[in-house]
Amino acid sequence: MPDPATAGSHVFYRKLTRRYPRIVRGEGCYLFDDSGRRYLDGCGGAFTVNVGHGVAEIAAAMGEQACVLGYVNGTAFTHGPVEELAAEIARLSPGDLELVYPLGSGSEAVEAALKLARQYWVESGRTEKNKIVTLTPSYHGNTLLALSASARPHYSALFGDWLVEGIRVRAPDGYRCECRGRAPYCAGCSGAAVEEAIVRAGPDSVAAFIAEPVGGSSTGATVPPPGYWERVRQVCDRHRVLLIADEVLTGAGRTGTWSALEPTGIVPDIMTLGKGIAGGYAPLSAVVTSRSIADVLAGGSGALAHAQTFSHHPVLCSAGVATLRYLREHRLIERAAQMGQVLHQRLGGLRRLPLVGDVRGRGLLAGIEFVADPETREPLPRSAAFAETFTQAALDAGLVVWPNIGHADGRNGDLVMLAPPFVVTEDQIDEIVELFDRALRDAVDRVGAMK
Numbered sequence: 001m002p003d004p005a006t007a008g009s010h011v012f013y014r015k016l017t018r019r020y021p022r023i024v025r026g027e028g029c030y031l032f033d034d035s036g037r038r039y040l041d042g043c044g045g046a047f048t049v050n051v052g053h054g055v056a057e058i059a060a061a062m063g064e065q066a067c068v069l070g071y072v073n074g075t076a077f078t079h080g081p082v083e084e085l086a087a088e089i090a091r092l093s094p095g096d097l098e099l100v101y102p103l104g105s106g107s108e109a110v111e112a113a114l115k116l117a118r119q120y121w122v123e124s125g126r127t128e129k130n131k132i133v134t135l136t137p138s139y140h141g142n143t144l145l146a147l148s149a150s151a152r153p154h155y156s157a158l159f160g161d162w163l164v165e166g167i168r169v170r171a172p173d174g175y176r177c178e179c180r181g182r183a184p185y186c187a188g189c190s191g192a193a194v195e196e197a198i199v200r201a202g203p204d205s206v207a208a209f210i211a212e213p214v215g216g217s218s219t220g221a222t223v224p225p226p227g228y229w230e231r232v233r234q235v236c237d238r239h240r241v242l243l244i245a246d247e248v249l250t251g252a253g254r255t256g257t258w259s260a261l262e263p264t265g266i267v268p269d270i271m272t273l274g275k276g277i278a279g280g281y282a283p284l285s286a287v288v289t290s291r292s293i294a295d296v297l298a299g300g301s302g303a304l305a306h307a308q309t310f311s312h313h314p315v316l317c318s319a320g321v322a323t324l325r326y327l328r329e330h331r332l333i334e335r336a337a338q339m340g341q342v343l344h345q346r347l348g349g350l351r352r353l354p355l356v357g358d359v360r361g362r363g364l365l366a367g368i369e370f371v372a373d374p375e376t377r378e379p380l381p382r383s384a385a386f387a388e389t390f391t392q393a394a395l396d397a398g399l400v401v402w403p404n405i406g407h408a409d410g411r412n413g414d415l416v417m418l419a420p421p422f423v424v425t426e427d428q429i430d431e432i433v434e435l436f437d438r439a440l441r442d443a444v445d446r447v448g449a450m451k
């Protein structure tokens, strides 16, 4: 039943039976509600708030741009903010990735990236290449093609008939696979499973392999073992499959480098960005690719077969330009790397707490997995709804975390994610750990009370 407190509202809420605190202000790592309560934003909203809340420069840049030019259509015109944004993303991106197609959400960027891969092959005369290989678990967005690429059964269950069938390969998940993340690696962790899937499907029929370079919320920030991405790159080259790195969550510095693939030296054929590239101040995403891929379209149909009213938007691009400038001028990506080490060192202490099975991640991205038995790694029963209970207990304690369920076997599995703004201080990291500890004890009590 809807909560009586929200019954008078006309908002179609994300959760229709929940009562939402009303947030009136954000500053740095904190949010404040209308009763004056303070929350530590431990997950940057949805891994989005990297520069922190309340950065006046970004708001001013957007306001100034809206005053000068609020909108022109990307089919008819170009303008300063889109040129500046594209140049900056090209400068930051690896290898020959230098063409930037701005959109709004991460799902849109993934849709456009997959369509680009398909169109590239069609216009190269390889019309038979139309299959997509993806990891499981994974998450690439909620529009139907992005959802098709995702392995998130609870989002897709209702829409199975509408989805494109992808080829699923086990994600490298050192906590849940048979090699337990140690050499000699299993097929999932070594990348061999990607090649097996492509060969089984027939390389001539495969257009693209899409994956998150470091796992996002669907895996709880799993970091593939050394050599994984090098092998995947070789496999894609060998079988002429385009490699799409979905850096919507991990890009813009979240893992301590501009992209999560950067430390590997691997250059994907297509990269998607979103979330942090405009710091949460505007919905901005991007498809980034090389001239050699775009040239095939330029020499063929002449355009990407994907059009949206709000692509290449001046005000959204100005938010991106201002955010990237702020990241650069305040050396915040370097800070994410440095504070990430502090975060992981302090989070290590959580391992001794009840139900904590694993703590993992890189930079300012961490996943904490809860299990019934840390020895056997047996997940908690779904009926306990532990991730949800913990998330509410954390909110009650004043800490915002991001929950995820179902990664262990499609149904069971409880984890929460931390991804604080890059301006987080050591004291605030201590506060996160302290509130986490308190929330965990509280959640254990609450679940116990429910038995």
Ligand SMILES: Cc1ncc(COP(=O)(O)O)c(C=O)c1O
Residues within 6 Å of the ligand: 046, 104, 105, 106, 107, 108, 110, 139, 140, 141, 142, 212, 216, 217, 246, 247, 248, 249, 250, 274, 275
């Ligand atoms: C890796 C990844 N790709 C794509 C998306 C979809 O982005 P959006 O929610 O902005 O559509 C997400 C969202 O969480 C994501 O984590």
